[in-house]
Amino acid sequence: MPAHKRIVEVEGLQNCRDLGGYHTRDGKHVVKYKHIYRSDNVGDVTPEGKKMLLEKLWLKYIIDFRGAEEKARSPYAFAGVTYFPIPIETCFITEHVLTKPSLDGPSAEALLRRISTTFLIDFKDVYKNFFDVFLREAKGQPVLFHCTAGKDRTGVAAALLLTALDVPAEAVMEDFMLTNRCCVPPSCETVRVGNCIISKDAVNILFRAQAFFLELCFGEVCKRYGSVNAYMEKELGLGVEQLEKLRSYYVRPTSSSS
Template sequence: MTVNNRIFPLAGVKNFRDMGGYSTRSGATVPWRRLFRSGHLSDMTDDCGTELVARNITTVIDFRSDAEKERHPVRWAQGWVPDYHPLPIGGNAAAWVHELFDRLSVSPFPADELRTQFILAFETIPIKNAAGIKQFFDTLLAHKDDGAVLFHCTAGKDRTGITGALLLRLLGVDDEQVMEDFLLTNEAVDLEETSERLAGWLSSRAGKTIDPKSVFPLVGVERDFLHAAYTAIDKTYGSFDSYTEKGLGLDKKRIEQLQISFLDC
């Protein structure tokens, strides 16, 4: 376990962490070992099965597209077979990043453009994918056993970051703690080391030196990303409450049920 007790080392899985320990405005607490988030699980070792069973993770929600699952197929560690829910949520940065790799050898690394694309992705995801995010909450509300829920995308930082922030807000966690959980990605992935490694790989591919700071949006997150999502929600729906009710189908009764299921009072 790392210095931050929410982050767990899980062989072959990036950004795996427990969302427990946050307090709500009403005095309740998000329980430990009830909600987990991560990057994709395709590369986890069979030894991970013992740890995942021990953490009683019985449900997995996967936000990845079919194309992402072709690159990193769904697989489970030995001895662990969760209830699996594929709920694809699109992100408009993915195709652009794929094109970026193809043009590296003939053009400079577009650091500013890269950050802009991720801002745009955060503005787009909660609006264009409201139906998919609604299914995420429907799945949580249908989760009746005592086991934990793990939700993930490919890197566990963008789609997972947005849905994780929405979930914590609906549970009544204040904005400062929601942002703390969102930014924890930067610690969980060892931002400096990962950026240097990715920049080295891209430099080799491009035949030119790329500054590790330029690749930051590919591996980490920043406050402005989540603020962009909130701003888009307010602009489109008028308020967060209107978004949750009209966009996600979560009225007061369903939000209360969500809190009953995923809070310790």
């Protein structure tokens, strides 16, 4: 995998990234490095990787979007790190897949498009709790948030957070799609989930970040609320005061070296 300034090499993880370095829309501020991390399943981290998270990334808080079965398969605990389970159960995909004998590429894309149109409505309470951790608990200390692949649940969280920090939409999408530099879909011709046979084309769609997923997530809230910011204010509790506080914790002037 080619090196990238935001990809953090942590043993056991494939998709760990620092959200620092993105500039705000006015160009006068930048998201702080070593303060916000997104990743795939932290339960897969090795002892050496765990040491890096604690001693080099100064991790203090973890937000876990995994569902109950995912956590049971891969539990973990870090001494000195405060843990917040805020689950989005994977049934939002598997319940659709398990009702079909097979899934091809067009059907997989249609499935993701259908899910994306209500994703931020269905899980608004999850993402409100996500921001509450940053505002009420972490208050500027380092936070890592993750699911299993670090792709959709985590990717949407990162997109909302960067938007709240006033990062432009182009950079928000760049971050969302960077997952595809980190994660490689299974190389097998098909994958079985229950009794459903998933084709290689469908695997490539489901196991990679898709720009249309984020576009439709944000597009739907724009239709319903007028803008993503209006959605965040009404449903996530992010008014002017909360946004200013969040930015004071995680954004610095470009002239500052901290």
